[in-house]
Amino acid sequence: MELTTVKIGAVSVLDAAGRIDSVTAKSLEEKLLALIKEAPPALVLDFAKVDYISSAGLRVLLVAAKQSKAAQCKFALCSLKPQVREVFDISGFGTIITIHPDRASALAAAS
Amino acid sequence: MTADLVLSLKNDPAEIARLAPLVAEFCARHGLAEATAAQLTLVLDEAITNIISYAFDDSGEHEISVRISLAPGALIAELVDDGRAFDPLQVAAPDLAAPLTERAVGGLGVHLMRRLMDDIRYRREGARNHLVLAKRIA
Numbered sequence: 001m002e003l004t005t006v007k008i009g010a011v012s013v014l015d016a017a018g019r020i021d022s023v024t025a026k027s028l029e030e031k032l033l034a035l036i037k038e039a040p041p042a043l044v045l046d047f048a049k050v051d052y053i054s055s056a057g058l059r060v061l062l063v064a065a066k067q068s069k070a071a072q073c074k075f076a077l078c079s080l081k082p083q084v085r086e087v088f089d090i091s092g093f094g095t096i097i098t099i100h101p102d103r104a105s106a107l108a109a110a111s
Numbered sequence: 112m113t114a115d116l117v118l119s120l121k122n123d124p125a126e127i128a129r130l131a132p133l134v135a136e137f138c139a140r141h142g143l144a145e146a147t148a149a150q151l152t153l154v155l156d157e158a159i160t161n162i163i164s165y166a167f168d169d170s171g172e173h174e175i176s177v178r179i180s181l182a183p184g185a186l187i188a189e190l191v192d193d194g195r196a197f198d199p200l201q202v203a204a205p206d207l208a209a210p211l212t213e214r215a216v217g218g219l220g221v222h223l224m225r226r227l228m229d230d231i232r233y234r235r236e237g238a239r240n241h242l243v244l245a246k247r248i249a
Contacts, residue, residue, distance in 0.1 A: 055160075059219065083146065091207070092207035096210065
């Protein structure tokens with residue numbers, strides 16, 4: 001899994017690529033928590049290149065969502081592939097984490 | 112007679128990624144949808160991750176055997192390990208209606224397994240755990 005960060009205005013954007021599973025989830029968690037610690041007004045996690053997520057990845061996103069809320073940072077995901085979206089829906093994550101169809105709408109909502 | 116997919120994984124999370132291409136190839140070979148392969152791959156990941164996390168008391172190397180086969184109208188996966196008696200179906204389910212601040216972090220793996228497969232059975236046979244997961248296919 002690869003992680004790339006970029007700042008767009010005041011918004012932190014993290015691009016993830018590859019698989020998010022029990023092996024790679026830890027590094028995603030470390031990166032997300034480090035970004036939230038910087039206290040940006042908003043953090044967008046772009047999943048356009050994420051092919052696969054297991055419950056290990058979902059757990060990390062839940063922790064990040066909770067920490068963001070506590071830090072008053074708007075946290076959102078965008079560009080989920082269909083098989084990833086299905087996993088989110090089955091787990092009920094669609095209702096507790098903000099999900100945008102694409103990067104443009106995620107950035108618009110973040111500002 | 113169709114060939115089953117049979118392999119053995121070490122009790123190391125890094126081994127789990129070996130499954131994705133093999134499951135994809137097995138499903139393609141039998142004309143099953145890509146979504147079915149993706150769902151089975153995820154279910155195996157969740158089950159094997161739990162086995163690795165909870166079934167072994169020592170820090171030694173163990174093997175988890177995986178067999179994937181087709182029966183009339185069903186795709187079947189069987190996992191066998193030699194750990195302590197561990198039934199993944201006993202893990203508590205998550206509260207999906209809880210709001211963000213109250214959502215607990217655990218239990219999602221088993222929930223995904225139950226939702227994506229049509230039948231899951233655990234049995235203890237001698238010194239082995241057997242988990243059989245089945246999915247109805249058209």
